[in-house]
Amino acid sequence: MHALGRELAAVLRPGDLVVLTGDLGAGKTTLAQGLGDGLGVRGPVTSPTFVISRVHPSLVGGPALVHVDAYRLGSAAEVDDLDLDASLEEAVTVVEWGAGLVEQLAADRLEVHLERPATEAEGELRRAVLRAVGGRWEGVALPGA
Template sequence: MLTMATADDTRAVGRRLGERLGAGDLVVLAGGLGAGKTTMTQGIGEGLGIRGPVTSPTFVIARAHPSLVGGAALVHVDAYRLGGSAELDDLDLDTDLTQSVTIVEWGSGLVEELSPDRLELTLTADPATESRTLDLVGRGRWAERVDELVAHLEGR
C-alpha cells in the first residue's frame, strides 16, 4: 500500500505507473467519489506520453487518447453509469485492448472477463486531508510483478 499526500503526488505515482504500462495492459480503478481515480489516470497518461487532457469520461463513457511518442494509446473508460456487462460489451473494449492501455474506472465486477492479466488499483481518500492510499493487486502475469512495480512507484 502506498500513501500519497497530495493530488500532485497521486499524479506522480500515476506517471511512474504509466512508464511501466504498454499495449494490452488493463488497469481497473476502484474507489469512492473524489478518491483520485481520474487524477491517477492523468498521471498514467503523462507517463505514456499521450495527447490530452485526460478528464473524467463520466458522460461520454469512454475516451481514446493517442500516443504522441509512438507508444500505446490510452483508452479511458468510466463504467459508473453502465448498466452491466452487456453495455460494456457494446464499447468493444476487447478490440482496443491489444493495442492500447485500457483504464476502467468503476470497472470491478464488469471487466474481469476482458483479460486475466490486469492491475486492480483501489484508491482511498482520507476525508480529513488530501492524502490518498493506493492498494495494488496484480492478476495473471502482473501477480508476480507487483512488488517490483510498487518499488518503482515509490521511487526506489
C-alpha cells in the same frame, strides 16, 4: 495520485488493463491523468463520465490510452457494447468504476483501489492498494511495492 499514475505508466505496456476503484473523489481520474502524462498521450485526460470512453493517442510512439468511466454502466453486456476488446491488445485500457464489470476483458490486469482520508485531520493524503492479477505481472516491480 498524479505522481503514482506517472510511475505506473513506466511499467505498463500495450494490452494492459487497469481497473480503478474507490469512492467518489478518491483520485481515479487524477491517477488516469498521471498515466496519460507518463504514457505521453494527447490530452487533456478528463473524466469520460458522460461520453463513457475516450481514446488518447500516443504522441511519442507508445500505446494509446483508452480511458473508460463505467460508473453509468449497469452490466457486463453494456461494457461489451463499447467494443473495448477491439483495442485492448494495442492500447493501455484504464477503467474507472470497472470492478465487477470488466474482469472478463483480460485474465491479466492491474486492480488499483483508491481510498480517501477518513478524517479532515489526515489532510489530502490518499491511499492506493495495487493488486496484480495474472502471469503478466510476475516479476514486475510495482510502485510502492
